[in-house]
Amino acid sequence: MKPEEIQKIAETEHDLRMSYKYRINVCCSSGCLPFGAQKLLKAFEDTIKELGLERVCKVARTGCVGTCSVAPVVLIDPGNHLYQNVKPEDAKKIVQEHIINGQVLEEYLYKNEAYFSKQYRLILRNAGKIDPLRIEDYIAVGGYSALAKALTQMTPEQIIYEISLSGLRGRGGAGFSTGQKWNFVAKSTAKPKYIVANLDEGDPGVFANRTLAEADPHAIIEGMTIAAYAVGAEKGFIYIRAEYPLAIQTLKKAIEQAKSYGLLGNNILGSTLNFDIELRLGAGAFVAGEETAILSSIEGLRATPRPRPPYPAVSGLWGKPTLINNVETLANVPLIILNGGTWFSKLGTPKCTGTKCFSLTGKVKNPGLIEVPMGITLKEIVYEIGGGVPDGKKFKAVLVGGPSGGCLPESMLSLPIDYESLTQAGAIMGSGGIVVIDDESCIVDTARFFIDFCMDESCGKCIPCRAGLPKVREILDRIMLGEGKVEDLKVLEELCYLIKDASLCGLGQTAPNPVLTTLNYFKQEYLAHIVEKSCPAKKCILKKVEVVKE
Amino acid sequence: MSERIVKLIIDGKEIFAKPTDTILKAAIDNGIQIPTLCYLEGLTPHGGCRLCVVEVKGNPKLMTSCTTPVSNNMEIITNSPKLIKYRKQIIELLLAERIHTCSVCIANGSCELQELASKFGVDHTNVSRNWERFELDMSHERFVLDHNRCILCTRCIRVCDEIEGVHTLDIKRRGKDSMIIVDLDEPWSASYSCTSCGKCSAVCPVGAIYVKGKPLSETKRKELPKFITERRRR
Amino acid sequence: MIVLAKVKVATVWLSGCSGCHMSFLDQDEKLIELSKRIELVYSPIADVKEFPENVDITFIEGAVANEEQFHLLKLIRERTKLLIALGDCAVTGNVVTLRNCFQDSVKEVLEKAYIETVTYNPQYPVQVPKLLEKAYSINEVVKVDFYIPGCPPSADLINYVITEFLEGRVPSIEEKFKYG
Ligand SMILES: Cc1cc2nc3c(=O)[nH]c(=O)nc-3n(C[C@H](O)[C@H](O)[C@H](O)COP(=O)(O)O)c2cc1C
Ligand code: SF4
Ligand code: SF4
Ligand code: SF4
Ligand code: SF4
Ligand code: FES
Ligand code: FES
Numbered sequence: 015m016k017p018e019e020i021q022k023i024a025e026t027e028h029d030l031r032m033s034y035k036y037r038i039n040v041c042c043s044s045g046c047l048p049f050g051a052q053k054l055l056k057a058f059e060d061t062i063k064e065l066g067l068e069r070v071c072k073v074a075r076t077g078c079v080g081t082c083s084v085a086p087v088v089l090i091d092p093g094n095h096l097y098q099n100v101k102p103e104d105a106k107k108i109v110q111e112h113i114i115n116g117q118v119l120e121e122y123l124y125k126n127e128a129y130f131s132k133q134y135r136l137i138l139r140n141a142g143k144i145d146p147l148r149i150e151d152y153i154a155v156g157g158y159s160a161l162a163k164a165l166t167q168m169t170p171e172q173i174i175y176e177i178s179l180s181g182l183r184g185r186g187g188a189g190f191s192t193g194q195k196w197n198f199v200a201k202s203t204a205k206p207k208y209i210v211a212n213l214d215e216g217d218p219g220v221f222a223n224r225t226l227a228e229a230d231p232h233a234i235i236e237g238m239t240i241a242a243y244a245v246g247a248e249k250g251f252i253y254i255r256a257e258y259p260l261a262i263q264t265l266k267k268a269i270e271q272a273k274s275y276g277l278l279g280n281n282i283l284g285s286t287l288n289f290d291i292e293l294r295l296g297a298g299a300f301v302a303g304e305e306t307a308i309l310s311s312i313e314g315l316r317a318t319p320r321p322r323p324p325y326p327a328v329s330g331l332w333g334k335p336t337l338i339n340n341v342e343t344l345a346n347v348p349l350i351i352l353n354g355g356t357w358f359s360k361l362g363t364p365k366c367t368g369t370k371c372f373s374l375t376g377k378v379k380n381p382g383l384i385e386v387p388m389g390i391t392l393k394e395i396v397y398e399i400g401g402g403v404p405d406g407k408k409f410k411a412v413l414v415g416g417p418s419g420g421c422l423p424e425s426m427l428s429l430p431i432d433y434e435s436l437t438q439a440g441a442i443m444g445s446g447g448i449v450v451i452d453d454e455s456c457i458v459d460t461a462r463f464f465i466d467f468c469m470d471e472s473c474g475k476c477i478p479c480r481a482g483l484p485k486v487r488e489i490l491d492r493i494m495l496g497e498g499k500v501e502d503l504k505v506l507e508e509l510c511y512l513i514k515d516a517s518l519c520g521l522g523q524t525a526p527n528p529v530l531t532t533l534n535y536f537k538q539e540y541l542a543h544i545v546e547k548s549c550p551a552k553k554c555i556l557k558k559v560e561v562v563k564e
Numbered sequence: 565m566s567e568r569i570v571k572l573i574i575d576g577k578e579i580f581a582k583p584t585d586t587i588l589k590a591a592i593d594n595g596i597q598i599p600t601l602c603y604l605e606g607l608t609p610h611g612g613c614r615l616c617v618v619e620v621k622g623n624p625k626l627m628t629s630c631t632t633p634v635s636n637n638m639e640i641i642t643n644s645p646k647l648i649k650y651r652k653q654i655i656e657l658l659l660a661e662r663i664h665t666c667s668v669c670i671a672n673g674s675c676e677l678q679e680l681a682s683k684f685g686v687d688h689t690n691v692s693r694n695w696e697r698f699e700l701d702m703s704h705e706r707f708v709l710d711h712n713r714c715i716l717c718t719r720c721i722r723v724c725d726e727i728e729g730v731h732t733l734d735i736k737r738r739g740k741d742s743m744i745i746v747d748l749d750e751p752w753s754a755s756y757s758c759t760s761c762g763k764c765s766a767v768c769p770v771g772a773i774y775v776k777g778k779p780l781s782e783t784k785r786k787e788l789p790k791f792i793t794e795r796r797r798r
Numbered sequence: 799m800i801v802l803a804k805v806k807v808a809t810v811w812l813s814g815c816s817g818c819h820m821s822f823l824d825q826d827e828k829l830i831e832l833s834k835r836i837e838l839v840y841s842p843i844a845d846v847k848e849f850p851e852n853v854d855i856t857f858i859e860g861a862v863a864n865e866e867q868f869h870l871l872k873l874i875r876e877r878t879k880l881l882i883a884l885g886d887c888a889v890t891g892n893v894v895t896l897r898n899c900f901q902d903s904v905k906e907v908l909e910k911a912y913i914e915t916v917t918y919n920p921q922y923p924v925q926v927p928k929l930l931e932k933a934y935s936i937n938e939v940v941k942v943d944f945y946i947p948g949c950p951p952s953a954d955l956i957n958y959v960i961t962e963f964l965e966g967r968v969p970s971i972e973e974k975f976k977y978g
Binding site for chain 3: 672673687689
């Protein structure tokens with residue numbers, strides 16, 4: 015296939031798309047499927063057929079719209095009308111009123127303006143708008159034109175220059191400059207080179223990468239292929255956890271389609287680029303998402319991290335230079351190529367450009383997957399997008415950065431979201447998990463919950479993390495039982511610093527964050543448990559007297 | 565290619581090393597001691613025990629000297645109060661992680677962990693000790709595997725894989741539940757791959773793999789690392 | 799701790815094998831020197847029934863395995879200025895705490911000791927203090943000021959520690975001690 019042919023398909027598909035007066039997008043992603051999305055899709059298709067509206071209205075299956083809390087949802091274009099909690103029985107009525115009579119059905123409408131108004135959907139621009147299982151849908155909205163541009167009009171150096179100019183930083187958590195990373199790999203002379211797209215997403219309650227793969231798989235493939243051209247790689251792996259069956263299916267199909275269109279394989283778009291992508295399924299361990307652990311896993315070994323240096327860019331898969339990027343990072347790439355690095359660098363903040371997807375969960379009115387410009391404040395996320403704490407409860411804390419994130423209090427809500435500010439406050443960007451905690455939750459219990467998670471997920475390779483986290487948990491357990499001593503807090507803190515500073519990989523290095531931040535911002539709650547033997551949230555049952563300790 | 569030489573500073577002392585050297589090797593060659601536990605000369609460095617961490621100027625992270633190569637003008641500190649404190653804590657965690665009752669241990673008197681505890685003055689543990697008991701594997705006619713003493717340094721795994729070349733040993737589970745296994749988690753006597761060479765028992769720094777019926781002081785061989793290195797070179 | 803009057807020293811024997819006390823006594827002729835500076839106010843080798851008040855230094859041998867020891871230790875802590883855990887049993891729990899590895903260890907221990915291995919009239923004891931569910935090292939029950947590991951610690955080490963304290967210095971035992 016030639017670039018012109020892609021252009022051709024884009025035009026035909028676009029025209030086809032435009033030929034419909036209406037488009038009913040039925041979300042069939044993981045959040046809506048359990049609520050009968052398949053049946054709903056069928057109901058709409060049947061209704062349209064029954065009423066002979068096939069030429070007027072297109073019914074399409076799409077990826078997540080981002081409002082999974084009101085699943086299943088249907089998005090009708092033009093006008094971006096989002097219907098919530100739609101049942102198959104409602105299909106007739108909606109088609110009758112909306113498609114035939116042109117009347118929007120207010121009672122089904124998702125009315126939460128604020129939820130979307132503060133968002134900036136760049137990565138998720140196609141989510142809910144295209145059929146992820148049709149490559150033509152992606153091409154119709156401009157897909158693969160960035161690849162065509164890169165291959166025909168740009169040199170690898172120019173691509174890396176644009177990526178560097180954009181200020182794009184890794185969305186996998188650490189925020190390393192993507193341009194710099196690409197440059198390292200490009201400069202390595204060893205052959206072959208590999209690319210790994212990280213879709214392990216092992217954090218509990220985080221689902222941004224899965225959603226992306228389910229909604230817009232070709233964006234990932236296109237980003238990877240451009241990266242391959244830029245760094246000189248021949249082979250790519252998408253490392254995805256086996257617990258994501260729909261995302262796996264979707265990606266598999268997408269790779270097949272890309273291959274059949276000559277967008278993967280040899281001489282891509284008539285250029286000299288040969289590049290292939292293979293899926294690798296992980297067995298679902300949090301630590302398997304760590305970049306060096308992925309390498310081991312793909313090589314067929316235990317997924318345990320390796321010390322760096324050597325960095326994967328120099329010695330990665332089978333000792334060869336390997337580029338590892340998060341899938342969200344990669345999905346940014348086509349946009350940067352199309353619109354230029356300068357355009358991208360103006361989004362977000364100067365040091366932290368672009369947007370970021372967050373999985374907003376916990377005690378908020380509107381949980382869901384959101385995408386916001388960098389630099390937005392936590393307050394805007396929790397109160398405006400999230401709608402605040404439901405059921406008249408009070409806000410207590412927000413955990414930013416997944417299980418090894420930091421627990422921040424109300425006073426920190428004006429914090430802008432960027433790598434540096436978060437790190438300074440004791441939290442991390444992580445994979446973009448935000449959990450809102452209300453005043454019914456005990457802070458010690460919350461910290462213990464996350465320590466428990468990291469303890470279970472520790473690979474056991476290094477001692478601070480493997481042997482330290484169980485001790486941290488033991489002390490928290492004691493405090494929650496009312497057996498804690500004031501001295502315990504010091505031991506706890508010292509242990510946390512050891513684990514943070516001396517552990518091998520990011521898991522251990524960040525695991526103490528929930529404890530350290532709560533010790534910093536909520537010390538009085540710990541002391542209440544220890545000194546007054548009471549739990550402010552009335553969650554922990556504290557033993558007043560312990561038999562052995564008199 | 566003529567050998568390039570890099571200059572670096574360790575604890576204020578200017579030293580020279582080959583660019584392929586690790587910080588640890590450069591230090592040892594220049595008479596500077598850095599404590600180690602999982603490292604054994606001749607085996608692929610593991611980087612797991614974290615005892616050998618050092619501070620490298622300009623790097624906010626602590627680096628394991630057994631895995632980090634030297635580079636020109638590196639400035640390294642091996643013994644800051646912070647590092648010493650962390651080492652003490654690591655030893656303390658190890659003593660508390662499994663059941664270490666030296667008085668009745670086969671390794672008593674020739675154990676690297678015991679020695680380190682003394683060297684760093686870890687004369688008690690602040691964290692509570694664990695009392696989970698593991699069954700011993702006594703099935704092999706010559707060797708015993710006692711998980712209760714194992715510190716998961718993987719020396720045995722590496723020597724069995726890299727030197728003996730059979731990879732009989734590995735780890736199962738993860739985190740605190742990690743355990744050394746023989747073949748696919750079988751009794752040692754049922755192992756097809758084990759050649760009964762005894763290298764694993766010879767490299768175990770503690771009393772976790774040992775020759776049946778003999779105190780470690782009798783079976784421990786000081787010349788072993790040299791032997792391993794020779795073997796490595798072929 | 800420079801005192802003109804003799805320093806009041808106590809030694810206590812909890813659940814241990816008495817080896818640490820033997821080692822203490824192994825200071826031999828140095829004991830004579832010591833006796834000029836200390837007064838032994840409570841010890842298994844001195845016939846004192848109740849633990850006295852205002853003790854300057856107490857050495858504790860053994861782990862805490864029964865209720866009587868538990869309460870005694872609390873009392874000792876209240877009445878002692880400087881509490882020293884002497885030997886592995888006191889410091890780590892040593893073999894005494896090995897029973898913690900077993901479920902329902904009290905029953906198992908009693909059964910082993912008083913039934914299974916007894917040939918003449920096996921029966922559970924009635925007049926010994928009740929065993930605690932778990933055995934503890936000293937620092938799990940009270941605050942400990944100094945630790946001397948060893949099974950037993952050498953007489954020289956004990957002598958060094960006590961002499962240093964008598965001189966008003968905090969001993970440094972790095973590289974001088976050895977567990978086991
Ligand atoms: C315990 C742990 C888990 C991780 N999990 C993921 C993950 O699921 N997805 C991801 O993209 N990065 C994950 N990372 C970060 C990766 O190590 C790596 O930094 C990232 O994939 C690099 O891509 P980027 O530069 O595009 O961010 C994890 C790191 C650690 C320490
Ligand atoms: S920090 Fe934890 S997860 Fe990472 S290598 Fe060490 S033990 Fe494994
Ligand atoms: S292995 Fe070493 S530290 Fe552990 S009990 Fe034996 S001698 Fe002591
Ligand atoms: S005896 Fe030799 S072959 Fe057998 S497990 Fe040990 S090192 Fe491997
Ligand atoms: S058995 Fe010995 S050598 Fe093997 S991991 Fe355990 S402590 Fe290390
Ligand atoms: S899965 Fe349907 S809205 Fe998220
Ligand atoms: S010796 Fe370097 S990490 Fe163990």
